[in-house]
Amino acid sequence: MSYKIFIFIFAIIILSSHLLASSSISYYFDTTLENDTSKTFDLTSASVILRIDTDKPVSCRYSESEGIGYGSMEGIFDLNFETIHKKTLTGLSEGIHKYYILCRDSENKDSKELEIIFSVILPVSAQIILQNGSTVSKGMAKVNLVTSKVLSQTPSLSYSFDGISYNPVPIFGSGTQWTGYFIVASSSDKQVGSFKFQGKDLEGNTGTEITSGGVFIVDTQEPGTITDIKAESYDGRIDINWYLEEDEIDYFKIYKSTSRGVDNSDFYRTTESNSFSDTLVTRGSTYYYRVVAVDKAGNIGDLSVEVYATALLENTIVSSSGLEARFLGLVDNFLSGIDLVSDSLDSVKENFDQKDGKEKELYEDLKLEREIDSSDSELKSLRRDVDNFKSQSLTENELNKKLNSAQLKLNTIKKKIPENIIIISEQEESEEINENDIIKAILEITPDISERDKDKSVKKSLEFIEENEFSVNTKAYNLEIVYLDGTRKEMFLIKESVSPSLEYNENVSIIEMIPKEIAEDVLYIDIKNINYDVLKEDPIISFSSDTKEIIYSVKGKLNLDLVKKLKTIPLYHVEEVKKTNSLTGYFAFVDFSGGKSYLGIIMSILIIAVLGGYLLFIKSKGETSEKVLLIKQKIKEGEENLNAGRFKDAKRIYLELSQDYKNLDESKKKHVYGELEILHKKIKEKCKNEER
The missing domain is CATH 2.60.40.10 (Immunoglobulins)
Known part of the structure; x- marks a missing residue:
């Protein structure tokens, strides 16, 4: 839910305010002094930024114990540059804190020990x-x-x-x-x-x-009303089962009566489960139940529909209403089939968990665990739906239609469960990057760039490669994925490892130039990374400078030598290139639950966003709703073009929509996500057909 984002933002603000509230202390340390030095400071905060300025370039370390040698000291300064040495100390409790500092010069000569003492008195x-x-x-x-x-x-x-x-x-x-x-x-x-x-x-x-x-x-929004609920009779007990597809439910309240018309005065029990077995019943007596959901904020939903059942004299299942007993076997038989698939899925999970080495690595790179978890969720949902047939008053013909429809869903699920990975062939290459590669990348991305900006970008890119000893190791695989229903899918996988591990640099992007022999269009590529931008459709992809691995795949079996044509280039952006990149980009359905976080950047952006954007939140709601309607109209236009055979027009509209989606408020994305995903799949399917 979008309002949860604000909690995160406010937490960032609070954290940043704590950091900004840190004391700052500077001390000049003459490392040539022969005698030990001691200095005491009084603090009124739990954190301090300690700065030591030395008389000459040295490297300093610290310890909380006296008399420790320089080589054994574990404390490292955050900044150790020439004569400036900084360390942020946090979580200081009230009392006396001592730190012992040694500095070593270029001749491996150590200074005398400097003792820094903090006397901390914290306010309430x-x-x-x-x-x-x-x-x-x-x-x-x-x-x-x-x-x-x-x-x-x-x-x-x-x-x-x-x-x-x-x-x-x-x-x-x-x-x-x-x-x-x-x-x-x-x-x-x-x-x-x-x-x-x-x-x-x-x-x-x-x-x-x-x-x-x-x-x-x-949160004043009440939970939904439970409509999927049933009561079943057993010998000496009545079981109540219900289902409500909401994430924020804390517990359920059960109401019970011996007569119809159960209301709030008939409160009986609470439970955190979505089922309850009532044993406080009299055999042969009928009881009526209603259930209500309570969310984590304490909001209470409306009472469910009323169900009833009679405690049996003997253990023969009788439902308050529903399927005839002679049809129950058909449903149970189908449920057994679902359970068999579920058992097979569990075996697949266990099999992959036990794998090691290259197969385990490929399993993780292809994110097959997500496909398995998604199929598991669909199986459970299908089982609930089929089991619910027992509570419905269906004729034999109606039941058969429902079971046939359920069988189609089950077959579809089996087609999505990866059972095994087979490595057909593989090849490993080390990429070499030269000046011509950089120039080609710049001109591909920004053909009208000025000569001055081009030369600057080339120079800075080469410097970045040399200073960081940048290199790329590429592995290519021809794979075959075997699915639970027996179908097989060939796949060409690229996995690039960037060395060394670099920090984020906003002026540098890693550009992936993919030859058309691998993929004619970016729509044919399944990119496994979460954060990326598509600069050109034919295709050129951009990743942040701190990307450690680039992983993507295309369908089919390809010549492994094509990997030699790949170019992975760290490109320094001058202002003109930056402007061009901001206009590119490509819609991608990503998992927002994961991803990288850069504290300094995120903190700055979020603080500004909250202070400015939150004050405009209410005003923007009406504008956002209008944007949703416009996006829905565009989606409809894209589908009409696709159905009429105007593929290029549909693709153009889709690319426009991808940018509109990125600019949409997070709380509104869910209103168009499903329709946009359908259009996305249709366009990809069209691309596949053309490829075949």
Whole structure:
């Protein structure tokens, strides 16, 4: 859900504020002194940026124990450059902290030991604990406040949804334990709030830091109503089973009565499971049930439809309503078939888990585990659907139609379960990059680049290659994937390892130039990396400079010598090239649950985005909805062109849509994702047909 993103953003802001609040201490250290030196500093924060300036270029280390030799010291400065040496120390508790520093010059001569002493006295801080974690529902919300020290008076606590105007929270308590309440309106749904605290300890020192729980979200949306529910009778018990496809459910409340019309006054039990076995029944008596979902914010959904069943005198299954007993065997027989496929899937999982070496590596590179997990989820869903046939009043003809439809789904699932990987052939090459390769890449990406910018880009790229000893090792495989239904799929896989491991550089991208003999168009390529951009369709792909591996595949068996034509080039971007790259790009369905994170960049971007973008959030909602409608219209236009045989027009529209999708608010992407994915698959299928 999109509002969860705001929790992450606010957490980043809080973290950054802590870092910005760090003390900064500088000290000049004359390494030629013969006597040991000691210096004491007083701190009022739990972190400090220590800077040591030396009289000459040296390399410094530190230890928390006295008398440790330079070579045995484990403490490394974050910055150790010439005469400047910096280290950020965090998590300092109250009390005395000692650090012992030695520096070594170019002649391997060590300085005398420098002793740095920090006397830390921290102001009072607070932890905030809400009843339901970081979420609050509508109505009265309880907040517990725990301070790090005993307070001399009642602290102040307030909350805000805009970071400007704050509403006070009345609190009471003593010592370090305090409690308060505030009212949340239903109109505040999906808003992100923050707390502000101030307290004074017994020494009169004032503190304002909130170490945890400083941000919360308002969730007043009730869970969905349970409609898929059934009650079944057994000897001396009644089993209730239900299903609700929502992620944020905390538990369920069960209501029970001996008469029809179960309501909220008939509360019986709670359970975290989606099933319940009621043994507090009398044989021969009928009971009525309804179930309601409660989410993690405490919101309660509506009561489910009412079901009933009679506790049996003997153990013969009877449903309150549903399939005739003579048809139950057909359903059970099909369920057994699903279970066989499920057992085979478990065996496939176990088989791949036990593999090692190259096959295990290829299994991970191809992300086959995702295909298996997806198939497992589909199998479970299909089994639920088929089992639900028992509770439906179906004729034999209606049941057979449903079972035939389920069989088609089962066959489709089996086609997607990879059972084995066979390596047909393989080849390994080391790529060599020269000036002509760089020039060719620049002109392919930006043909109208000025001569001056081109020369600058070439020069910087060559310098980057030489300084970092950049190299690429490429492995090519012709593989055959065997699926559970017996079908086989040939695949040509490329895996490139970039050496050495580089840090992110916004001015450098790794450009992959793929010859047309491997793929005529990027639509024929299955790129396994998460973060990438397509610069040209025919095809040239861009990866960030810190990419360690580039992995992609195409269908079919190819000549392994084609790997020699691949060019993987670190390209330095001058301003003109940057502008061109920002206009390119290609829609890709990616998994947002994973990916790389660069703390400094993300922190800066997110802080700016929150301070500016969040204030415009409400205003932008109407504009975003309009964008969704425009995208849906474009998708329809693309499908019409595709159906009419105008493939190039459909492809052009799709590329425009990919950029529109990237610019769409995350909360709105789900409204067009499915339709856009369908268009994407249709275009890829058209490409495959042309390829054949």
